Amino acid sequence: MRLSYSADIKIIQVPCTGRVDILHLLNAIEDGADGVYVAGCLEGECHYIEGNFKARRKVDHVKKILLELKIEPERVEMYNLSSAQGARFAQIANEVAEKIRALGPTPVRTPTVQKPTAP
Amino acid sequence: MIVADRKSLEEILAMVADNKKILILGCKGCVTVCNVGGLKEVEILTSSLKIARKKLGKPLDIDIQVLERQCDNEYVAELSESVNDYDGVISMACGVGPQFLSEMYKTQVFYPAVNTTFFGGATQHGVWEERCAGCGTCGIHMFGGLCPIARCAKSLLHGPCGGSSEGICEVNADTECIWDSIVKKKMEAGQLEDLMGVKGLKDWTTARDGGPRRSIREELVQGKI
Missing domain, CATH: 3.40.50.2300 (Response regulator)
Structure with missing residues (x-):
């Protein structure tokens, strides 16, 4: 199809999104990723029955952690699409890149400067 | 655990x-x-x-x-x-x-x-419930194997209080009245009579009321076994 999508996306392949761990998502944020999204199979079509549902729960858990850390939870998302939906894949990639760009760089790489306390 | x-x-x-x-x-x-x-x-x-x-x-x-x-x-x-x-x-x-x-x-x-x-166990994945209060004098066999000390809000030993309604404790709508469960279990087993006797005063000195506790196993202390 030779579809083009945002060059900001780095793809990490896993055999099933059920393999994605909370730590994979957290470590990406920790290492300075502006955002991470998981692209799983369509709901109900997981070859391993519920891998994509497990991934969604993990994404939701990471969102809660980010919220606790006062980082925008939207930096982590889950999408469902089939491997036959190339156009949708490109659309999501552009959508995510756009959304993250609107949020700005991750506060992990651009620390909040703490105001000095008054003497 | x-x-x-x-x-x-x-x-x-x-x-x-x-x-x-x-x-x-x-x-x-x-x-x-x-x-x-x-x-x-x-x-x-x-x-x-x-x-x-x-x-x-x-x-x-x-x-x-x-x-x-x-x-x-x-x-x-x-x-x-x-x-x-x-x-x-x-x-x-x-x-x-x-x-x-x-x-x-x-x-x-x-x-x-x-x-x-608390001391308890998982009743389903992700849900843990209290089962033991560590009172130091276990008598759960007298209550159909269900501990009223840990699981009754008032730790009552002779039956439910007036706050028991349709099997639910008045303290929390999510908490079962353990006395309701004890009585039902004993009725189903045809052993309700077991609950009729008057129990003696419970010795709370083995619980936290007696201060910090210590368990000594002499045979282990002496290294004999």
């Missing part, structure tokens, strides 16, 4: 606010089983704290380790070489862990990352 809940990240971050290098110490005992202080939880806390501190521009250097148990000195001793390499140590064990650590390593600071809640 002992059940615990992790403290909020805000609380934990406040504890180590001035530290630059810490150790997060997990435990392979009860807290691993109740998914609060095992290796996975240690790694998640580590990453979360690192993110938070990077965000503040004050990166935190964190090492991790998981002991077999933090409630046994032989395992706590494994830290003897490294414990003073850190500004502080976060223990993810139950309240016993940080105390054993503090007793062995007098100059190090040990922060509790979890709130120890």
Whole structure:
């Protein structure tokens, strides 16, 4: 199809999104990723029955952690699409890149400067 | 097992606010089983704290380790070489862990990352319930195997109070009235008569009311077995 999508996306392949761990998502944020999204199979079509549902729960858990850390939870998302939906894949990639760009760089790489306390 | 809940990240971050290098110490005992202080939880806390501190521009250097148990000195001793390499140590064990650590390593600071809640078990994945109050004089056989001390809000020993309604405790709508369950179970077994007798006063000196407790097994102390 030779579809083009945002060059900001780095793809990490896993055999099933059920393999994605909370730590994979957290470590990406920790290492300075502006955002991470998981692209799983369509709901109900997981070859391993519920891998994509497990991934969604993990994404939701990471969102809660980010919220606790006062980082925008939207930096982590889950999408469902089939491997036959190339156009949708490109659309999501552009959508995510756009959304993250609107949020700005991750506060992990651009620390909040703490105001000095008054003497 | 002992059940615990992790403290909020805000609380934990406040504890180590001035530290630059810490150790997060997990435990392979009860807290691993109740998914609060095992290796996975240690790694998640580590990453979360690192993110938070990077965000503040004050990166935190964190090492991790998981002991077999933090409630046994032989395992706590494994830290003897490294414990003073850190500004502080976060223990993810139950309240016993940080105390054993503090007793062995007098100059190090040990922060509790979890709130120890009760003795209980998992009734379903992700849900733990209290089953034992550690009163020191177990008599659950008298109550159909269901403990009214741990599971009745008033620890009543002679039947339900007036706050029992349709099997639910007045204290909390999510709590079953354990006396309702005890009576039903005994009725179904045709053993209701067992509950009719007047029980003697319970000896609470074996419970916390008698102060901190100690269990001594002479044969083990003497090394005979």
